[in-house]
Amino acid sequence: MSDLKRRILEMAKKDLEDIEAALKEHVHPELKIVSDIAGHILFAGGKRLRPLLGILSARICDFDQDFDRAFSTVFEYLHAATLLHDDLVDGADLRRGKTVAHSIWGNSEAVLVGDFLLARSLSIAAKTRNCDVIALVAEVTQAMAQGEIHQLSKIKSLDISEEEYMQIIRRKTAVVFRGACRMSALIAGVGEEKKKAVSDFGHHLGIAFQMADDLLDYTCDAQSLGKNPGADLAEGKLTLPVIHALKSAPQPQRAAIEKIIMQDVFSNDEFEALTDLLRRFNGIQHTRQMAERHVAQAKEALSVFQESSTKTLFLMIADYVLDRNA
Amino acid sequence: MSDLKRRILEMAKKDLEDIEAALKEHVHPELKIVSDIAGHILFAGGKRLRPLLGILSARICDFDQDFDRAFSTVFEYLHAATLLHDDLVDGADLRRGKTVAHSIWGNSEAVLVGDFLLARSLSIAAKTRNCDVIALVAEVTQAMAQGEIHQLSKIKSLDISEEEYMQIIRRKTAVVFRGACRMSALIAGVGEEKKKAVSDFGHHLGIAFQMADDLLDYTCDAQSLGKNPGADLAEGKLTLPVIHALKSAPQPQRAAIEKIIMQDVFSNDEFEALTDLLRRFNGIQHTRQMAERHVAQAKEALSVFQESSTKTLFLMIADYVLDRNA
Numbered sequence: 001m002s003d004l005k006r007r008i009l010e011m012a013k014k015d016l017e018d019i020e021a022a023l024k025e026h027v028h029p030e031l032k033i034v035s036d037i038a039g040h041i042l043f044a045g046g047k048r049l050r051p052l053l054g055i056l057s058a059r060i061c062d063f064d065q066d067f068d069r070a071f072s073t074v075f076e077y078l079h080a081a082t083l084l085h086d087d088l089v090d091g092a093d094l095r096r097g098k099t100v101a102h103s104i105w106g107n108s109e110a111v112l113v114g115d116f117l118l119a120r121s122l123s124i125a126a127k128t129r130n131c132d133v134i135a136l137v138a139e140v141t142q143a144m145a146q147g148e149i150h151q152l153s154k155i156k157s158l159d160i161s162e163e164e165y166m167q168i169i170r171r172k173t174a175v176v177f178r179g180a181c182r183m184s185a186l187i188a189g190v191g192e193e194k195k196k197a198v199s200d201f202g203h204h205l206g207i208a209f210q211m212a213d214d215l216l217d218y219t220c221d222a223q224s225l226g227k228n229p230g231a232d233l234a235e236g237k238l239t240l241p242v243i244h245a246l247k248s249a250p251q252p253q254r255a256a257i258e259k260i261i262m263q264d265v266f267s268n269d270e271f272e273a274l275t276d277l278l279r280r281f282n283g284i285q286h287t288r289q290m291a292e293r294h295v296a297q298a299k300e301a302l303s304v305f306q307e308s309s310t311k312t313l314f315l316m317i318a319d320y321v322l323d324r325n326a
Numbered sequence: 327m328s329d330l331k332r333r334i335l336e337m338a339k340k341d342l343e344d345i346e347a348a349l350k351e352h353v354h355p356e357l358k359i360v361s362d363i364a365g366h367i368l369f370a371g372g373k374r375l376r377p378l379l380g381i382l383s384a385r386i387c388d389f390d391q392d393f394d395r396a397f398s399t400v401f402e403y404l405h406a407a408t409l410l411h412d413d414l415v416d417g418a419d420l421r422r423g424k425t426v427a428h429s430i431w432g433n434s435e436a437v438l439v440g441d442f443l444l445a446r447s448l449s450i451a452a453k454t455r456n457c458d459v460i461a462l463v464a465e466v467t468q469a470m471a472q473g474e475i476h477q478l479s480k481i482k483s484l485d486i487s488e489e490e491y492m493q494i495i496r497r498k499t500a501v502v503f504r505g506a507c508r509m510s511a512l513i514a515g516v517g518e519e520k521k522k523a524v525s526d527f528g529h530h531l532g533i534a535f536q537m538a539d540d541l542l543d544y545t546c547d548a549q550s551l552g553k554n555p556g557a558d559l560a561e562g563k564l565t566l567p568v569i570h571a572l573k574s575a576p577q578p579q580r581a582a583i584e585k586i587i588m589q590d591v592f593s594n595d596e597f598e599a600l601t602d603l604l605r606r607f608n609g610i611q612h613t614r615q616m617a618e619r620h621v622a623q624a625k626e627a628l629s630v631f632q633e634s635s636t637k638t639l640f641l642m643i644a645d646y647v648l649d650r651n652a
Contacts, residue, residue: 119468122464148438149435153359
């Protein structure tokens with residue numbers, strides 16, 4: 001564990017404990033199988049970034065005392081719902097080192113428990129009795145589904161542009177981070193400036209988070225990753241490291257990259273040859289630079305807030321997104 | 327087409343046209359594939375009972391002029407979302423005589439467009455800016471997912487009780503009909519008595535509707551049904567006609583019923599032998615009687631409202647549920 005991560009976990013210890021308790025308390029399954037599947041996906045070592053951002057956003061907007069911890073679960077339940085559906089869509093085997101739910105309980109069960117968690121998320125949002133909050137959660141859900149569909153429609157599409165990649169990750173990831181931050185600002189009832197500040201923080205953090213995630217697929221070992229490296233590629237997902245390298249490489253090397261990409265299976269040697277090409281044609285570095293840029297923008301967005309331990313923690317979390325190795 | 331159905335279609339002509347227009351107008355897909363799949367499931371000859379109940383409920387609560395037709399789409403989008411997911415869960419081939427979406431576009435696409443429609447439904451509910459409405463829609467979504475999971479957990483379970491069957495159909499069907507009616511009463515802001523009246527109407531109508539649906543699987547021909555008769559059984563779903571016959575039949579005939587049920591495939595002769603047994607041991611008649619009882623209760627619920635053409639239409643719809651042949 002990095003030193004930064006250790007310090008974040010220390011500072012956020014009490015909040016993270018509250019989050020675990022809230023996630024257990026508010027899921028309310030009526031059937032054992034729902035409890036089992038929801039528990040499998042919810043309590044598998046998630047980082048709880050989304051609920052933590054929610055709690056910290058309430059706090060930085062000076063709305064801590066009254067912030068109901070139940071509300072921090074909204075985007076984690078939503079996240080868990082999409083993980084259940086995405087693993088199915090991607091045909092994944094492992095998630096955080098554990099067998100995926102649909103392989104244990106069946107595809108149908110995974111779809112339906114995903115639906116349940118999605119509805120649960122909206123039920124809890126409804127408890128805020130704040131229409132803006134509810135509209136936000138519904139819009140986030142809608143955007144996510146469309147982001148995933150967009151991604152799916154671009155499987156193995158060599159012509160995917162960086163712009164399309166940005167659209168996809170904005171919808172499938174950044175809107176959720178943005179939503180988790182914005183929801184708390186709406187509940188706190190702060191003015192436009194602060195609402196925009198935490199929303200922008202969430203947006204840029206989400207973009208950077210997804211880019212870092214996409215990088216890890218090429219730079220991380222299986223054990224830290226909890227799934228096989230190259231998993232994105234095996235699923236036909238072309239992410240920024242590949243998209244950029246394809247654009248930068250001259251014809252012979254571009255063809256070499258394309259050849260490996262279009263294979264349904266590839267050997268370790270082929271995967272290594274590919275990552276070498278991604279490095280050589282700047283795909284890895286460009287992605288890292290873009291992620292750094294968004295982290296900087298996330299931090300910049302917080303400038304409207306005075307210095308505080310909460311703001312410090314926000315800034316540390318922004319750095320952590322680039323620092324993490326899983 | 328029955329005479330009753332013809333008269334209903336005549337009386338509801340304008341409303342049904344409004345509903346079609348609203349369904350087209352408010353779906354808002356951002357991607358062509360979402361539009362294609364959503365269109366395939368939405369515009370395939372659905373009866374529009376749920377949105378019609380919504381409009382009529384607003385009208386019987388004296389809230390017609392201002393009722394935004396967009397709100398009538400909420401439970402139809404939700405219904406379409408669950409059809410997409412259920413067809414996948416059930417491994418169905420046909421829906422209303424058309425190839426199911428997941429066979430045309432793929433399982434992943436069907437899951438994700440289902441998620442989109444589910445979120446769309448909640449987004450539109452959020453536009454009412456009425457927290458009770460939004461909470462209702464979220465709760466209905468949650469109940470439906472759990473109803474489907476419950477049903478799935480009882481596939482080929484010979485020990486399923488009539489009580490469990492009632493629990494399943496309440497969650498998976500009746501809550502939606504109840505929701506469509508109740509939502510309008512909430513928007514109209516009527517008192518408890520009328521709110522309860524339309525909610526009870528929807529509940530009992532939904533129960534009767536599902537029982538009639540379960541009956542059709544044993545009594546209807548393939549062409550009217552738009553799918554193969556015995557489809558429920560082929561999917562391992564034990565519905566009231568079977569549950570009741572299993573309880574009533576003496577051991578040798580019970581064993582004969584069980585044998586056919588537990589087969590993965592069955593011949594036409596076997597299916598006919600089964601329906602004979604269901605008749606002989608009162609499964610068909612009992613289900614019909616139960617459905618009739620719930621239709622009577624639905625009608626009874628409306629007694630708080632004065633006579634009007636809207637109320638007449640409500641009563642006709644209640645009768646139609648038993649009258650329909652598809």
